[in-house]
Every structure is written in C-alpha cells, then in structure tokens.
Amino acid sequence: MSRLKAASWHLALTAGALAVVFVVARTLWYPRPLFAADGGWQAYGLLAGASLVLGPLLTLIVFRAGKKGLRLDLTLIAIAQVVAFVFGVHLLYTRRIQMVVYSQGAFHALDAAHIALIGAKGQALLRTLPARPAYVYVKLPRSKKALLGVEIRTLQGEPPVFLRGWRYRPYTAAERKQVLTHGYPFLALARTNRVAAAAIARFRKHHRRLVHYVFVPLRGTYTSVMLVLDRSDGRVADVLAFNPGFGQPPT
Incomplete structure (x- = not known):
C-alpha cells in the first residue's frame, strides 16, 4: 500500500x-x-x-x-x-447546554458550571423537567419598586437574575406568550447598525414579512446570537449571526 x-x-x-x-x-x-x-x-x-x-x-x-x-x-x-x-x-x-433560561428580554444558555450556581430550588426544578436542554422562565415582580429591589440586590452581591433558581418557572405557553410580547427592537437597530442590517437583508430573502416574527437574544458562554421567533407559536424560525451584546435592549 x-x-x-x-x-x-x-x-x-x-x-x-x-x-x-x-x-x-x-x-x-x-x-x-x-x-x-x-x-x-x-x-x-x-x-x-x-x-x-x-x-x-x-x-x-x-x-x-x-x-x-x-x-x-x-x-x-x-x-x-x-x-x-x-x-x-x-x-x-x-460542555453541553442543560438549561435555557429566559430573563429580562433574553435567553441564557447554562452548562454544568452554571447549573452549579442556580441553587437547590433551580436544580430541583431541572430534575423534574424531562427535556434537555430544559427551558425555564424567570418570574419577576410586577411593580417597578420590587423590580428595582431585584436589581439592587444584584449590586449587593446576589447572582445575576438569570442564575436565581428560586425564581424559575417552567417555560409553558403562558410564558411563551409573554416572551413574544417583549421582543428586541432589532428592526430599529438595523437602521443604524450595518451588521444588523445585513442580517435582516439575508433573513428577508427566505422568510415572510418581518411583522410575523419577534427577535430575542440568546446569550451563550462564548458568543451571543439573535433568535427569530415565529409570532404565531414561538418556535425558532431562524438564527441570526448578530451579537446584541449585554445589558438592556436599546429603546
């Protein structure tokens, strides 16, 4: 040979x-x-x-x-x-993702190292959810004053909100509906951001009118991307290679 x-x-x-x-x-x-x-x-x-x-x-x-x-x-x-x-x-x-947490306008992907930080209640909920990765939703208080308290406790040393397992709830149809009403203002951002505009242009070639979709960031360990959710059922229609960064969505 x-x-x-x-x-x-x-x-x-x-x-x-x-x-x-x-x-x-x-x-x-x-x-x-x-x-x-x-x-x-x-x-x-x-x-x-x-x-x-x-x-x-x-x-x-x-x-x-x-x-x-x-x-x-x-x-x-x-x-x-x-x-x-x-x-x-x-x-x-x-390094596989075991849980995806929706919190404050974005999804966060958690691997085993993150799971160790979510506390006993979050870990107990994870064990009851059969799917992997498990999807959960962070339940936050409704009042602005109570929500401000949540943010202040972060500054005082509590874990980031998406790691507070005692606030986790299963990601059901009701939570999905809430996510679809709080999308990221990606279209407005695309008017001033060339990378976002290019991502939207590619997306438009293969999908329906943009009004049928909601944009939500997915923040991972190494990078972040923009998820395009179908407004009718919340399913992922596409993934845009655009890193929206951290912090609150622009207004």
Missing part, C-alpha cells in the same frame, strides 16, 4: 467518525440554536483538528511500505488519535 493510499484510508475513517459525532452533537447535545452560541463549534473544531493532525497527517508523514518499525509507529499514532478523540468528545458532552 502506498503512503497516499494509507493516509486516504485513515482520513476516510476519521472523517466518518467526526461526522457521527457532529450529528450527535448538533441534534442531542447542542440542538438548534445552541451549537453556534455556546461553544459547540469551538469544541468540535478542537476535536476535528486534533483528530486530523494526530491521524491522517501523521500517517502520511511516517508511512513507508516495508519500513522497519512501521507497525509500532502506526500503533502509537492510533493510540494518540483515540485518546485525543475521546477527550474531544468528552469535552463536547460535558
């Missing part, structure tokens, strides 16, 4: 394994729209890069038919690649 053929076979096997992991990660561990916003691409990129370098590339470098010690070289390459592959898959799995 030639060097190029050996590397090609190794590349095909590696690509097949990476494709299986990609499908599992996109459908089970980081279902839409979480893959782009919360580290799925970053972790998968590390996995793919390490697997390709420690596998097909090293095979291409060391393989020579009849070479003394070739079997040992290929065995060491295989061991290194398997170790890197297992570590990469483990990283993807442990």
Whole structure:
C-alpha cells in the first residue's frame, strides 16, 4: 500500500467518525440554536483538528511500505488519535447546554458550571423537567419598586437574575406568550447598525414579512446570537449571526 493510499484510508475513517459525532452533537447535545452560541463549534473544531493532525497527517508523514518499525509507529499514532478523540468528545458532552433560561428580554444558555450556581430550588426544578436542554422562565415582580429591589440586590452581591433558581418557572405557553410580547427592537437597530442590517437583508430573502416574527437574544458562554421567533407559536424560525451584546435592549 502506498503512503497516499494509507493516509486516504485513515482520513476516510476519521472523517466518518467526526461526522457521527457532529450529528450527535448538533441534534442531542447542542440542538438548534445552541451549537453556534455556546461553544459547540469551538469544541468540535478542537476535536476535528486534533483528530486530523494526530491521524491522517501523521500517517502520511511516517508511512513507508516495508519500513522497519512501521507497525509500532502506526500503533502509537492510533493510540494518540483515540485518546485525543475521546477527550474531544468528552469535552463536547460535558460542555453541553442543560438549561435555557429566559430573563429580562433574553435567553441564557447554562452548562454544568452554571447549573452549579442556580441553587437547590433551580436544580430541583431541572430534575423534574424531562427535556434537555430544559427551558425555564424567570418570574419577576410586577411593580417597578420590587423590580428595582431585584436589581439592587444584584449590586449587593446576589447572582445575576438569570442564575436565581428560586425564581424559575417552567417555560409553558403562558410564558411563551409573554416572551413574544417583549421582543428586541432589532428592526430599529438595523437602521443604524450595518451588521444588523445585513442580517435582516439575508433573513428577508427566505422568510415572510418581518411583522410575523419577534427577535430575542440568546446569550451563550462564548458568543451571543439573535433568535427569530415565529409570532404565531414561538418556535425558532431562524438564527441570526448578530451579537446584541449585554445589558438592556436599546429603546
């Protein structure tokens, strides 16, 4: 077998394994729209890069038919690649999003590290919700005075509002209706922001009139994106690669 053929076979096997992991990660561990916003691409990129370098590339470098010690070289390459592959898959799995919290005009994606911060009541609610990631809603007081108190307690050292698990409620149809009445003023922002305007232009090519949709930020660990929710049922119609930043929506 030639060097190029050996590397090609190794590349095909590696690509097949990476494709299986990609499908599992996109459908089970980081279902839409979480893959782009919360580290799925970053972790998968590390996995793919390490697997390709420690596998097909090293095979291409060391393989020579009849070479003394070739079997040992290929065995060491295989061991290194398997170790890197297992570590990469483990990283993807442990970094998966377990809960998505709606709070103060935005969704927040929480992984295991965040779940450790939401308190016993939030963790207990998570255990009762069968879906993963579980969607919850932060119940805030109605009066402006009480709401101001919530913000003041943040300044006094309490966790951010979206991590206060004792305020969590299941994300039901009633909460979904509330979300659809408090969208982000993305269209107004697009008039002065070129990136937002470009995202809207691409969206318009494939969807109905913009009046049928509500824009809500999704804030992840690594980046943020803009979710486009169908006004009729609250489902995610699209994900815009626009980072709305942090803080309150512009008015």
